[in-house]
Amino acid sequence: MTSVDEAPRWWSATATWRLLSCPASASPTAAPAKPPEHSASNAGAVAHLALQAWAEAGEWSFPDPGGRLQERFDEVAEVHGAEPARMPQAIITRARLKSRGKELAAILGRASERTGLLSELMLVDDQEHLFGIVDLVAPGPGGLIVDLKTGRDASVLSSPAIEHQMRFYAHLFQATYGSLPQSAIVFSLQSGPVEIGVTPSATAELLSDIRTARLLAGITARPDAATCRFCPKRMICQPHWEALSTWDHADAIEGRIVSIEHSTSGTVALLVGSDWLTGIPAGLLPEGATPGQFVRAVRIRRRRDSPLGDWCATSSTRLHIAPA
CATH class of the missing domain: 2.40.50.140 (Nucleic acid-binding proteins)
Known part of the structure; x- marks a missing residue:
């Protein structure tokens, strides 16, 4: 996609979504990189950090995984000097962590029994120069990818942008492990899990669309x-x-x-x-x-x-x- 003398540009799920929506708005990066660490500036950010720590520590296997997840929320807030009492939606977010914890734990438990579990994992496709940071990954054949929705997007069951994101991640999973994940799940604190279809034809079509759109990057603006x-x-x-x-x-x-x-x-x-x-x-x-x-x-x-x-x-x- 680049000339011999031109350094490759790397594309994330967000950048390729913009590329397909409006080529002029797309902003690739010079190299794959994780975004800055979450700051506990709102209830959604605190919840996301709590979920990450809870998953990394294997606390989804606790007798009361939701209760432990709620405790993690309090611990993260304290470490970051955040004040949930002053945060909009903090009380309801904290309550949802407890009520949804068992549901998420069941999903992670089934996947980890087969392949293990990794969090905040960077996946890359070196050939196409695509990369993404996936919230939770159970790697290998029969694996799983999970994207956590904890903030203002937690109420969205699905959307074209979310479907694009999960199919993009599924392609990266395939480029890394040799096969598509068995499941691609968006887990919302408000509505629970939603599985996104990640068939070979859907991911192949997405990759073809991205390749075509990259030829027009920076040329065509489609205001919306x-x-x-x-x-x-x-x-x-x-x-x-x-x-x-x-x-x-x-x-x-x-x-x-x-x-x-x-x-x-x-x-x-x-x-x-x-x-x-x-x-x-x-x-x-x-x-x-x-x-x-x-x-x-x-x-x-x-x-x-x-x-x-x-x-x-x-x-x-x-x-x-x-x-x-």
Whole structure:
């Protein structure tokens, strides 16, 4: 896929999903690498770290695996200095760990009896330059891959993106161990296990689609609300900004800053053209920002209690301000 003198680019499940959805949004990496370690910044992250420690220690074999998993949640929170009482959804997440622990333990127990169990395992396809970090893997023939959904995606039973992810991991499993896993399971704290079909034809078709799309990487932009929402190139993608006005539920604005207002609560409001954007954390606004500068704001929402044209920042809002 590369010339002799060109260093290969490596593609993850997320990068290939973006590649197939919008080639211009895809961002391969120079080499396979694990993402930064989870920080216990929210209940989903604490739960994920607890599940990892619980699986690595073989605690799914305990008489009360759910109770032990719940204890792990408390231990992880304490080690990271997190305060579950201040975290949205922490109480319900902690309760779900206990109620779902036995169900997950049964799945892991059946798989580990045959092949053992590994967590946070990097799998690679050196020939195609594909890689992925799988939450739980029972390697070898008759093996298993499990992806844990603990955060905001825990309510999703399945989706095209999740199916892509699991079939991508199944291909990596096959490249590593010589055969597809017997099962590919998405395990949600909210809804339990969902098995994703990983037939030879499905994984072969996915690999063919990825090969074809890589030839167009960086060339074609296909703006879409779902694809663009967390795209790393969103701020500078002009086709996205041109398409924004046609979306039923836009979540971004751009324009000149007319006014900047600071509240006593520590948030900032911007008047962008004729639209107010309120609730911006003060730390999100670059130091020295002034009226007259051009701003782009993404992942915002319309205010229900204000006239059309008023917007409010969210916990995932991002700003980009150009010089005046």
